Amino acid sequence: xxxxxAMDEIxxxxxxxxxxxxxxxxxxxxxxRAQSFIAKGDRMIIMKHDGTxxxxxxxxxxxxxxxxxxxxxxxxxxxxxxxxxxxxxxxxEVMIIRAFNIYSITSAPLVDNEQLRLLGTEKDMSDMLxxxxxxxxxxxxxxxREEQTKYGFLDVFGHNxxxxxxxxxxxxxxxxxxxxxxxxxxxxxxKKSKGITKVQGIIAAPNISQNALKMLTDWGFSYKNISPPxxxxxxxxxxxxxxxx
Amino acid sequence: xxxxxAMDEIxxxxxxxxxxxxxxxxxxxxxxRAQSFIAKGDRMIIMKHDGTxxxxxxxxxxxxxxxxxxxxxxxxxxxxxxxxxxxxxxxxEVMIIRAFNIYSITSAPLVDNEQLRLLGTEKDMSDMLxxxxxxxxxxxxxxxREEQTKYGFLDVFGHNxxxxxxxxxxxxxxxxxxxxxxxxxxxxxxKKSKGITKVQGIIAAPNISQNALKMLTDWGFSYKNISPPxxxxxxxxxxxxxxxx
DNA sequence: CGTGCCAGGTGCCAT
DNA sequence: ATGGCACTTGGCACG
Numbered sequence: 295x296x297x298x299x300a301m302d303e304i305x306x307x308x309x310x311x312x313x314x315x316x317x318x319x320x321x322x323x324x325x326x327r328a329q330s331f332i333a334k335g336d337r338m339i340i341m342k343h344d345g346t347x348x349x350x351x352x353x354x355x356x357x358x359x360x361x362x363x364x365x366x367x368x369x370x371x372x373x374x375x376x377x378x379x380x381x382x383x384x385x386x387e388v389m390i391i392r393a394f395n396i397y398s399i400t401s402a403p404l405v406d407n408e409q410l411r412l413l414g415t416e417k418d419m420s421d422m423l424x425x426x427x428x429x430x431x432x433x434x435x436x437x438x439r440e441e442q443t444k445y446g447f448l449d450v451f452g453h454n455x456x457x458x459x460x461x462x463x464x465x466x467x468x469x470x471x472x473x474x475x476x477x478x479x480x481x482x483x484x485k486k487s488k489g490i491t492k493v494q495g496i497i498a499a500p501n502i503s504q505n506a507l508k509m510l511t512d513w514g515f516s517y518k519n520i521s522p523p524x525x526x527x528x529x530x531x532x533x534x535x536x537x538x539x
Numbered sequence: 540x541x542x543x544x545a546m547d548e549i550x551x552x553x554x555x556x557x558x559x560x561x562x563x564x565x566x567x568x569x570x571x572r573a574q575s576f577i578a579k580g581d582r583m584i585i586m587k588h589d590g591t592x593x594x595x596x597x598x599x600x601x602x603x604x605x606x607x608x609x610x611x612x613x614x615x616x617x618x619x620x621x622x623x624x625x626x627x628x629x630x631x632e633v634m635i636i637r638a639f640n641i642y643s644i645t646s647a648p649l650v651d652n653e654q655l656r657l658l659g660t661e662k663d664m665s666d667m668l669x670x671x672x673x674x675x676x677x678x679x680x681x682x683x684r685e686e687q688t689k690y691g692f693l694d695v696f697g698h699n700x701x702x703x704x705x706x707x708x709x710x711x712x713x714x715x716x717x718x719x720x721x722x723x724x725x726x727x728x729x730k731k732s733k734g735i736t737k738v739q740g741i742i743a744a745p746n747i748s749q750n751a752l753k754m755l756t757d758w759g760f761s762y763k764n765i766s767p768p769x770x771x772x773x774x775x776x777x778x779x780x781x782x783x784x
Numbered sequence: 785c786g787t788g789c790c791a792g793g794t795g796c797c798a799t
Numbered sequence: 800a801t802g803g804c805a806c807t808t809g810g811c812a813c814g
Binding site for chain 4: 599600601657659660661662687691692711712721
Binding site: 313317327328329331333334335336337338340342344346348350352353358359362363397398402404406407408411412413414415466467471472475478479524 | 558560562570572579580581583585593597599600603605608642649650651652656657660711716720721767769
């Protein structure tokens with residue numbers, strides 16, 4: 295495809311706020327939070343109307359280069375290439391794509407007002423523990439969940455029958471060393487704020503690494519094997535079907 | 540576009556290991572590590588020949604749904620839709636796309652053997668501090684960098700002239716509470732392993748949050764303002780913006 | 785806006 | 800495979 299017609303076609307599609315996909319042989323230069331370069335190769339360039347730009351290799355889940363939304367696109371023809379300069383003033387980033395061959399340009403005015411509904415997050419997990427505290431222990435009364443208390447952000451926070459405070463840190467995957475240090479930080483913060491020495495710390499997760507478990511018990515905390523919920527409730531499923539029509 | 544021809548075109552492109560881009564009106568259902576659903580809307584579907592599948596909304600950097608590589612794609616025509624089922628046996632995930640309208644299908648045999656070269660990572664930063672330790676202090680002699688010592692992962696590890704051990708934790712962005720707890724964990728590990736009480740802990744970063752700085756000093760550690768190579772410091776960035784006008 | 789923290793995180797490299 | 804951790808992390812919620 296010739297460079298000038300390609301430039302015109304892209305600029306037209308940009309003007310119409312279309313989403314644009316370009317298959318091309320190009321190199322990419324990036325400068326901003328870091329600096330990068332990738333030499334000539336066949337790639338897919340995606341331009342979204344919010345100013346997001348993605349450059350994808352033929353393989354892999356993650357774009358090899360990208361620019362955040364609200365980026366500005368400028369195109370000009372150089373000797374042997376289409377030079378696409380993407381700048382973002384907010385983040386002080388620049389990405390320059392030099393396309394030496396353009397195989398195809400596709401664009402379309404996509405409209406999508408729907409939002410993803412997701413179940414099985416850590417929030418769902420802490421909600422579950424809040425409403426069914428016996429999953430943690432018969433001797434646990436939750437007080438707050440997923441809240442920014444004055445002691446910090448605590449997943450589930452409550453007390454036992456002796457009145458001792460209990461802090462539960464949820465992880466939806468394997469808990470590692472970082473999870474334990476996080477719990478420790480919360481416990482220390484509460485201890486210091488309240489001027490008390492006895493606070494129970496619990497990690498609730500479907501799994502925990504060996505090192506993390508050792509560090510956990512060394513610090514006098516405990517582990518409870520709990521998996522996050524991951525299914526829509528009956529009501530939500532019904533609602534999903536209704537929304538479709 | 541009719542459903543049967545669309546199915547044939549996609550299957551042909553899959554057979555040829557092309558990268559495929561489909562603009563369509565579809566809903567998407569996901570089940571695996573969590574569960575999700577998004578109702579009908581215009582989206583871009585990308586199929587890569589390594590089995591990666593991405594579903595993009597017209598906006599945003601992140602795909603609304605996706606499947607990891609080595610996923611298997613099966614397509615069939617239902618009453619009113621093209622049903623694209625993506626399964627990954629390794630991760631036990633399933634994604635089902637129901638396309639009610641197919642606006643366009645584009646495919647191409649992209650070849651890309653190049654790899655991204657990236658500068659300004661945390662590794663580059665620890666390399667810099669290792670080769671130019673005076674950036675930390677005139678009284679600092681590094682011994683190892685980015686190595687799995689028997690004390691754990693330490694970014695830069697060394698000693699001062701009094702023979703006291705020094706641990707430097709690098710961050711290429713603003714250091715937060717987690718950075719401080721990470722440093723503390725490393726310092727404690729070394730102290731315990733060596734049976735010593737005096738270990739210097741230093742955070743090297745271009746910036747540090749107020750809370751993190753307080754926790755850092757509370758724990759007797761210190762902060763050194765250092766930017767990763769190839770990245771402007773906060774002040775330089777500000778200056779750069781001023782110079783633009 | 786910065787700060788904190790989850791994510792269906794992803795990717796890389798180590799044991 | 801599991802684990803420990805950085806990432807141009809991205810994204811959101813809250814002070």
